[in-house]
Amino acid sequence: MGNWDQLRDSLDGGLVTRDDEGYEDVRALFNSAIETRPLAIAQCASVEDVRRALRHARDAGLPLAVRSGGHSVAGASLVADGLVIDMRGLNSVTVDPAARTATVGGGATWSHFDRACQPHGLATTGGRISTTGVGGLTLGGGSGWFERKWGLACDNLLSVDLVTAAGECITASETENPDLFWALHGGGGNFGVATSFTFRLYPLAACSIALLLWPSEFGLAVSRRWRDIMLDAPEEIGGAAAYLTGPPEEFVGNLVGKRCAAAIVTCMGPVEELRAVIAPLLELAPPVEVVMDVPYADMQCMLDDPPGMRNYWSADYLTDLPDAALDVFCAGGEDMISPSASQLLMLPWGGAVARNAGTSAMANRDVAWVVHPFGIWEDPADDEQGRDWTHAVGAGLREWTTGATYLNFIGDEGADRIMAGFGPHYPRLAAVKALYDPDNVFNRWHNVQPEVSLQR
Ligand SMILES: Cc1cc2nc3c(=O)[nH]c(=O)nc-3n(C[C@H](O)[C@H](O)[C@H](O)COP(=O)(O)OP(=O)(O)OC[C@H]3O[C@@H](n4cnc5c(N)ncnc54)[C@H](O)[C@@H]3O)c2cc1C
Structure with a gap:
């Protein structure tokens, strides 16, 4: 002890x-x-x-x-x-505007990060919820609104300072400990304690968001139009089709507390550009229509969820999203516990997510869509229903899912799902693990077992 x-x-x-x-x-x-x-x-x-x-x-x-x-x-x-x-005490952020980099402590949140970068007009892909840690999100990959243009959060890592299982302080980058650097792009917390991360930043002159809500019976029409928009959208456009309970905000009007179909569309440009992209959705006359220019750091916290609720979630990848799959998605939305803070999300991948796959330990990045049932409820009596719903969404979509998954978006779903997440990269990850953590000290995140005999 x-x-x-x-x-x-x-x-x-x-x-x-x-x-x-x-x-x-x-x-x-x-x-x-x-x-x-x-x-x-x-x-x-x-x-x-x-x-x-x-x-x-x-x-x-x-x-x-x-x-x-x-x-x-x-x-x-x-x-x-x-x-x-x-690590929460290590939350400093230092921005170098000339070099367009930010160095952030291993315990910072995305709110710390985005707020420090904003005055410089610089940003990078971060989580969609500002209270999430830079550490866990980035090491697990890091999916965010502008990933189709900028790649995942891990794709923008320039270096990571780490304390290894042996207590050594080392740096991982393209030139120092490059195998470890590769493993830190999606291999999660398996390899040591990251004490700081240095990221590449991008200029962002303007950004805008559309949050459109309809009563849930509009879900089929909304999700099809959203899908069609995303199929042709430039990489500067991100977002999600969603089911959620209307939040208790004045602008939500009589949809407060009601099950809603939603379209969220984000744009790396001013609202006029966004409006042109979402015109087919606006034709469906959403009763709640928030379409606005917004500073990036503010956009990043617009959907912040309340802490202190009970959570269970899962995720699956899809290569195609035909109407029949959207029908099942919408049925899943209708079955969600409501009212609750739960969400059912369909996210578009492609662009830089797929393009940067070669440099990261995160496998299966060439998929087109990610379905993410995100169960959030308050009453422990709803635990079973919440879990069952989460799994039922994935089971219903099995005909279209690839069998692989994004590990940041799933809880403890067993060894097969870990393998489904790491896919063909598991042997190389196991070999890197054997070098840096042979006793498997860091074993709480989706665990990679140290295994020297596996091929690198
Ligand atoms: C409300 C919510 C929204 C989310 N949104 C997104 C999203 O938009 N995109 C996305 O990709 N994921 C998202 N996630 C998932 C999230 O990325 C993972 O749950 C991630 O592990 C959380 O990181 P954390 O630092 O907050 O978590 P923690 O619970 O603090 O850490 C989780 C694990 O990460 C590892 N870890 C964390 N920090 C370090 C460090 N400094 N050094 C070494 N290991 C470390 C450890 O293994 C730890 O067990 C979201 C999660 C929630 C709850």
């Missing part, structure tokens, strides 16, 4: 054990259904703290978890009866 006082005294940050006041607040993740109770949480304030906490856990034989934004729906950032390395 270890001597907590000794560890506490050695840290620049703090240590919270089960006996300490505030433990439950520090332990809480975005998903309130996760009840895992670590023995202690090391609130790291420096890279040295990360090394101290890691050494302590290893010397005491304690299981370990790494936590940044705390948005792992499966609870990978906590560990029962072990020690958590909490």
